[in-house]
Amino acid sequence: MGRWVPGARGRLQRAAFELFAERGFEQTTVAEIATRAELTERTFFRHFADKREVLFAGQDALAEHIAAALADAPDDLSALDAAVLAVEASAEILGGHPAGPRARQAVIDAHPELRERELIKMEGLVAIIAEGLGRRGVPAAAASLAAASAVAVFRMGFERWIRAEDGASLDGCIRAALVELRAVTAG
Known part of the structure; x- marks a missing residue:
């Protein structure tokens, strides 16, 4: 094994999720994660403090x-609309397919x-969003x-997205949750 292996972090994450699914988090x-990724424990600890950090990396x-999406939100939006626009931007980070986030959430x-x-x-x-709104x-x-x-x-949109069977998008699920919040508060 060479000193530097490209993609080590991603390989460690994939190996961890495979093992969490097969054996459970505690076991x-x-x-085992390092071995499955064909890396050393030392390499694991260069990327993560412990196995919990794989889930929260x-x-x-x-x-x-x-925070950046909130800062870039149009000035004419209400506080709630600007904050929701910011959390909708999470879809760019979390991706279009819920399989990985679904597996992560199952472990959590x-x-x-x-x-x-x-x-x-x-x-x-x-706290970050409140600060940005301030x-x-x-x-x-x-x-x-x-x-x-x-x-x-x-959170409601995310839960729907990872449980959706119809290929719904995360940002679409977030927008649907906002519609429900507005309906609840309108009554």
Whole structure:
């Protein structure tokens, strides 16, 4: 095996998800992930702090992408519409096919400590969006409410997308969730 192997991070992620599906998250070791990827444990630890990080590795890039989309949102949008537009941009990062996110979510859903980590990640998105709305001049309370609502819309849309059998798009599922939120609040 050479010193540098291209695509190591992706290979490690694929190997981890395969093993999580075959054996379960708790029964899978870092050594097994590295072996399946035909890499060393040392290489694994160059890319990930532990096996949980394989599941959450993209969260910083996702948050940055959402923040950038919010900053680029048209000025005439309401706080909620700007925040939802920002979370819709997640589709560019998460891709067009839900198989990978579906497998990831199945692992997270099966483990309380991973669900907790996922909730912390969602609260981090709320904070980032609220901060971005604040920079747009939205008062703090309204920014927090719009951000929390947008993340709730994202979560509902994401859940629908990974469970959809009809090839629905993530951004389409997010927009449908926003329509439902508006219907609930209109009554």
